[in-house]
Amino acid sequence: MGKFGVGQPVRRVEDQRFLTGTGRFTDDINVDGQLHLYVLRSPYAHAEIRKIDSAAAAAASGVVAVFTGADFETLGVGPIPVAAIPPANDGVKRTAPFRPAIATGRVRYVGEPVVGVVADTLANARDASELIEIDYAELPVAATMPDALASGATALHAPQYPSNLLLHWAIGDDAATKEAFAKADKIVAIDIVNTRISPTAIEPRAVIGEVDANGRITLTLPTQGGHGQRRWLASSVLKVPESQIRIVTPDVGGAFGMKNFLFNETVICAVAARELKKPVKWTADRSESFLNDVHGRDQLSHAEMALTKDGKFLGIRVSSLGNVGAYLSQFGAFIPTAAGGAMHCGAYVFPAAAVDVKVVMTNTTPLDAYRGAGRPEAAYLVERLVEKAARELGIPSVELRRRNFIKPEQFPFKTALGQTYDSGRYEEVMDAALTRADYAGIAARRAEAKTRGKLRGIGVSYYVEACAGGSGEQPVLSFDRNGKLTIRIGTQNNGQGHETVYAQLAAGLFDMELEDITIIQGDTDEVPTGNGTGGSRSIPVGGSAVQLNVAKMIDQGKSLAAEMMEAATVDVEFADGKFRIAGTDRAVGLKDVIAASFDGKRPDGVTEGLRVSENFNPSGATFPNGCHVCEVDVDPETGTVAFVRYTIQDDLGIAVNPMTMAGQIYGGAVQGLGQALYEEAIYDSTGQLLTGSFMDYCMPRADNTPSFDFAYTEVPTPRNALGAKGAGEAGTIGATPAVANAVLDALAAVGVTHLDMPMTPLRIWQAIQSAQGKAA
Amino acid sequence: MQVTLKINGNERSAEIEPRTLLVELLRDTFGLTGTHVGCDTSQCGACSVHLDGKVIKACTMLAAQAEGCSVTTIEGIAPANGPLHPMQAAFREHHGLQCGFCTPGMVMSALALVERHKGKPLDEATIRHELEGNLCRCTGYHGIVAAIAAGARAMEG
Numbered sequence: 001m002g003k004f005g006v007g008q009p010v011r012r013v014e015d016q017r018f019l020t021g022t023g024r025f026t027d028d029i030n031v032d033g034q035l036h037l038y039v040l041r042s043p044y045a046h047a048e049i050r051k052i053d054s055a056a057a058a059a060a061s062g063v064v065a066v067f068t069g070a071d072f073e074t075l076g077v078g079p080i081p082v083a084a085i086p087p088a089n090d091g092v093k094r095t096a097p098f099r100p101a102i103a104t105g106r107v108r109y110v111g112e113p114v115v116g117v118v119a120d121t122l123a124n125a126r127d128a129s130e131l132i133e134i135d136y137a138e139l140p141v142a143a144t145m146p147d148a149l150a151s152g153a154t155a156l157h158a159p160q161y162p163s164n165l166l167l168h169w170a171i172g173d174d175a176a177t178k179e180a181f182a183k184a185d186k187i188v189a190i191d192i193v194n195t196r197i198s199p200t201a202i203e204p205r206a207v208i209g210e211v212d213a214n215g216r217i218t219l220t221l222p223t224q225g226g227h228g229q230r231r232w233l234a235s236s237v238l239k240v241p242e243s244q245i246r247i248v249t250p251d252v253g254g255a256f257g258m259k260n261f262l263f264n265e266t267v268i269c270a271v272a273a274r275e276l277k278k279p280v281k282w283t284a285d286r287s288e289s290f291l292n293d294v295h296g297r298d299q300l301s302h303a304e305m306a307l308t309k310d311g312k313f314l315g316i317r318v319s320s321l322g323n324v325g326a327y328l329s330q331f332g333a334f335i336p337t338a339a340g341g342a343m344h345c346g347a348y349v350f351p352a353a354a355v356d357v358k359v360v361m362t363n364t365t366p367l368d369a370y371r372g373a374g375r376p377e378a379a380y381l382v383e384r385l386v387e388k389a390a391r392e393l394g395i396p397s398v399e400l401r402r403r404n405f406i407k408p409e410q411f412p413f414k415t416a417l418g419q420t421y422d423s424g425r426y427e428e429v430m431d432a433a434l435t436r437a438d439y440a441g442i443a444a445r446r447a448e449a450k451t452r453g454k455l456r457g458i459g460v461s462y463y464v465e466a467c468a469g470g471s472g473e474q475p476v477l478s479f480d481r482n483g484k485l486t487i488r489i490g491t492q493n494n495g496q497g498h499e500t501v502y503a504q505l506a507a508g509l510f511d512m513e514l515e516d517i518t519i520i521q522g523d524t525d526e527v528p529t530g531n532g533t534g535g536s537r538s539i540p541v542g543g544s545a546v547q548l549n550v551a552k553m554i555d556q557g558k559s560l561a562a563e564m565m566e567a568a569t570v571d572v573e574f575a576d577g578k579f580r581i582a583g584t585d586r587a588v589g590l591k592d593v594i595a596a597s598f599d600g601k602r603p604d605g606v607t608e609g610l611r612v613s614e615n616f617n618p619s620g621a622t623f624p625n626g627c628h629v630c631e632v633d634v635d636p637e638t639g640t641v642a643f644v645r646y647t648i649q650d651d652l653g654i655a656v657n658p659m660t661m662a663g664q665i666y667g668g669a670v671q672g673l674g675q676a677l678y679e680e681a682i683y684d685s686t687g688q689l690l691t692g693s694f695m696d697y698c699m700p701r702a703d704n705t706p707s708f709d710f711a712y713t714e715v716p717t718p719r720n721a722l723g724a725k726g727a728g729e730a731g732t733i734g735a736t737p738a739v740a741n742a743v744l745d746a747l748a749a750v751g752v753t754h755l756d757m758p759m760t761p762l763r764i765w766q767a768i769q770s771a772q773g774k775a776a
Numbered sequence: 777m778q779v780t781l782k783i784n785g786n787e788r789s790a791e792i793e794p795r796t797l798l799v800e801l802l803r804d805t806f807g808l809t810g811t812h813v814g815c816d817t818s819q820c821g822a823c824s825v826h827l828d829g830k831v832i833k834a835c836t837m838l839a840a841q842a843e844g845c846s847v848t849t850i851e852g853i854a855p856a857n858g859p860l861h862p863m864q865a866a867f868r869e870h871h872g873l874q875c876g877f878c879t880p881g882m883v884m885s886a887l888a889l890v891e892r893h894k895g896k897p898l899d900e901a902t903i904r905h906e907l908e909g910n911l912c913r914c915t916g917y918h919g920i921v922a923a924i925a926a927g928a929r930a931m932e933g
Contacts, residue, residue: 018876021810021850253877495875670916694819
């Protein structure tokens with residue numbers, strides 16, 4: 001292995017442009033003759049639109065066009081489609097409620113687009129929007145899931161859906177679970193709120209729509225993969241062949257699941273550009289991001305666990321409500337059900353399990369995948385429940401985990417919810433974390449903290465999640481005459497460092513320099529196919545695809561080198577950048593072989609530039625897992641939480657670039673602890689979003705987050721060629737329960753037994769007061 | 777109205793609407809798109825630039841208020857293809873950036889905080905406290921804090 005290749009912390013090639021301010025994000029781009037879109041949004045969570053008078057706006061200075069929902073209907077613009085709806089218990093297949101890009105007849109959440117104003121400048125478009133008069137008739141609002149399911153609640157999508165229950169989904173074995181609970185010595189129950197989160201990529205969404213003389217539309221926007229956007233636009237919204245749409249994605253300023261989805265404003269820019277035959281640009285301001293970027297999480301769960309008196313797990317059952325908001329985003333109904341619901345066995349042997357989820361529509365912004373997407377909700381619930389069971393049984397929680405972990409020799413292990421986990425050494429990984437965290441020495445540290453009036457808490461989580469299954473990836477790799485390699489791949493960098501990591505993989509295998517490799521992503525004209533970035537798949541699936549295709553190129557090279565050296569292909573080896581006849585000193589260099597592929601006679605199966613494009617399909621999902629140990633001091637006088645120490649030991653399979661992998665874990669963990677302590681998207685009872693700016697929505701900052709002690713254990717997965725399990729979501733999934741358990745551990749000393757997220761100073765202080773019988 | 781100011785050492789003038797923000801002048805008029813807009817309300821710090829040597833948020837200042845001032849943006853710290861400033865190099869070495877959107881603002885804040893603490897110890901707690909006006913959603917700040925500590929040492933040496 002040379003200086004690159006798997007396992008090297010190669011510094012990133014993309015950093016130069018970002019550090020010098022020469023990155024190219026969508027809003028950095030301006031097109032000649034572009035117009036600007038301003039979107040006027042609903043101020044009501046639920047209302048009938050009786051009348052829109054936009055005549056004055058249309059006549060205002062600089063205004064080129066005004067689009068309403070009725071205009072879009074007339075233009076034949078189709079609905080924003082859904083990608084996956086899970087099967088319902090009743091066997092009746094559900095279809096998505098109609099979701100127009102601009103509201104027609106009724107608005108169903110605050111922030112829903114009602115009018116699009118296009119003008120020569122954004123200021124003119126915005127000024128003109130203030131001249132629009134809309135007559136709304138307010139309707140009753142269901143801002144929460146219980147409100148939406150209450151009898152007499154106004155159905156958002158009647159008559160298609162007579163109630164706000166989209167579907168009821170279940171998995172597992174009810175009868176077996178009932179039996180397990182019947183023979184239990186101990187049943188532990190918990191009610192859990194998994195809070196609603198705003199994804200808050202620091203780059204707001206932006207779109208530039210353009211149309212050429214043949215009516216072909218180009219959309220430039222941040223995505224997690226343009227091919228999905230193109231498919232959804234072509235099949236449902238614009239009803240044109242995919243070849244009539246090009247999606248370009250330049251640098252993306254963070255995505256976290258949210259930028260995977262097709263949003264109203266993308267459609268409006270596309271249609272406006274098509275109708276006006278001019279480029280149309282839109283950039284969200286932060287308030288618009290809070291209002292109309294899909295939110296994440298938002299589940300209410302009741303869970304119970306059956307145990308023997310010595311702490312053996314017998315069964316788990318979970319009943320949840322999962323919020324999808326006012327319309328179904330592409331995977332909105334899939335996240336609380338199929339994505340997360342099947343992960344409620346955690347890292348443990350549960351002989352029986354049953355999970356059911358009611359998917360509920362409310363007068364709020366649509367929800368969809370946010371970093372982890374269903375698995376964080378499951379891990380949070382299971383790890384809170386395990387902690388509670390440990391306290392009620394009087395068994396240390398790490399001991400309870402130890403007694404119930406799936407053991408290394410049990411893999412592949414099929415859970416009671418039907419998931420077949422790939423590999424893992426859970427106890428060894430947990431012990432490594434506990435040792436580094438000096439878990440055994442907590443009593444002394446707790447006593448020391450007490451002398452300073454602080455409540456010391458230590459929290460553990462052991463998470464397992466599911467990644468990188470499903471669809472494959474088919475990149476295109478080819479050399480040019482000068483021996484420079486180009487990799488075209490349909491995953492999409494949003495900050496993960498794909499330009500470095502894919503190049504590093506190929507450079508290691510070919511023994512070539514990073515600067516001789518170009519990674520092309522983010523243009524559906526340049527990259528023929530792609531399944532995007534999401535579900536932590538870009539290294540396990542994308543990286544495996546790169547590795548597979550490099551191997552195919554080397555095979556071609558061997559066959560050409562054999563011809564050049566008049567040898568048999570089977571006798572040719574490739575190492576150190578040379579094709580060599582085994583056991584001899586006769587060799588030809590990679591560059592010579594590449595040149596010969598252009599100029600010489602090519603044997604069968606050898607192409608110019610050794611061009612290949614093979615699909616790599618994973619054989620199943622991977623199951624990254626690991627242990628977070630979080631230590632905090634709670635100040636009982638103020639309710640504030642201070643991080644003292646944070647230790648992570650992960651099994652993410654094989655690490656390709658340990659530096660960027662660690663970066664994923666740090667960033668993910670801070671998003672997870674942000675949910676535990678700070679973040680919550682809050683609606684009032686009338687459906688107004690109260691957290692519509694960074695002044696109201698508390699973000700994790702440098703001064704309220706810890707540094708991390710992170711290490712990893714490589715247990716390869718057999719599910720893909722690299723043996724990598726994926727790192728994108730793991731940190732988020734492990735952190736939320738570890739931090740919550742740490743706070744609860746601290747508060748146990750003052751009698752607090754339950755707290756929901758976010759564990760803010762006010763909530764903690766109130767919990768302490770009420771536990772001590774002196775409620776404020 | 778006319779505004780004249782010094783940007784990255786060069787005197788520049790432009791005819792602008794009075795409501796033009798400094799960040800709009802930099803990005804839209806002068807094409808200096810390294811300065812980003814992440815929130816419009818001066819919380820996120822993606823628009824941080826130096827104004828007469830002090831770090832400010834360019835989204836919350838009118839361009840007209842910068843009349844006669846000297847503004848330094850990320851483009852004034854190091855050339856696009858040339859060698860990096862020691863602070864930028866530290867960000868690269870310590871994986872202090874992922875998507876790169878908050879990065880120019882982080883670097884501008886980092887340079888200003890090193891300047892403010894010249895001759896005083898720059899420990900982790902100080903760096904974290906000083907950085908509370910710059911949001912990053914990707915890195916979890918771990919690499920940024922390490923990078924600023926290393927960058928500060930490199931600038932002294």
